[in-house]
Amino acid sequence: MKFTYYGHSCFLIDTGTHKLLFDPFITPNDKASEINIEAIEADYILVSHGHEDHVADLEGLANRTGASIISNFEIVSYFGAKGIDGHPMNHGGSASFPFGRVKMVNAIHSSVLPDGTYGGNPAGFVVQTKERCFYYAGDTALTYDMKLIPEMGFDLDFAILPIGDNFTMGPDEAVKAAEFIQCNNIIGVHFDTFGYIEIDHSAARRQFENQGNQLHLLEIGQSVQV
Ligand code: NI
Ligand code: MN
Secondary structure (H helix, E strand, O other): EEEOOOOOOOOEEEEEOOOEOOOOOOOOOOHOOOOHHHHHOOEEOOOOOOOOOHHHHHHHHHHHHOOEEEEEEHHHHHHHOOOEEEEEEEOEEEEEOOOOOEEEEEEEOOOOOOOOEOOOOOOOEEEEOOOOEEEEEEOOOOOHHHHHHHHHOOOOOOEEEEOOOOOOOHHHHHHHHEEEEEOOEEEEEOOOOHHHHOOEEEEEHHHHHHHOOOEEOOOOOOOOEO
């Protein structure tokens, strides 16, 4: 499975058979100016919540690639009215797709679409494919609900956690989240994009190492096998 980072909380997971894009926000991100958005392919676009820094490029990418959205009912309905195909979900529900099974889980945050339309409740996703199981937390605070993920039998190979502080968890909470979800392979997102969320990379990595866990902070455009 290949993970490619497009900056902020936008990344692509290539399962080998399907391309899953998460929270597309590239063109407004100055730090991601090297990314050629026209070259991105996607079969599905998973959206954690309605904030602009998670949906800015959703419409354009969905229209060009023909990808379906997987998100909450409100976001899928909103883009559905623009002619974009989607699969609505809500917290606690799971659904099967050609690439595997997706469970929508709780996130502690807010959600409104860029034009002020109600964006439903923010969420995270647990994705179980034939080869891998992973968790994308979306934008969230640390929450005891994360403990339910391993308790429900998900054996995570890796997890994508927000780590930039201010609007989401910071490194202190993300270290604790890794413990709650029983996962030692963490990819950090939602950091350094703008002033409020700049972090000290080596200090954050050290905090994870002290716990026996690994924090990956990728360069924008970088791909890794996961
Ligand atoms: Ni947000
Ligand atoms: Mn955000």
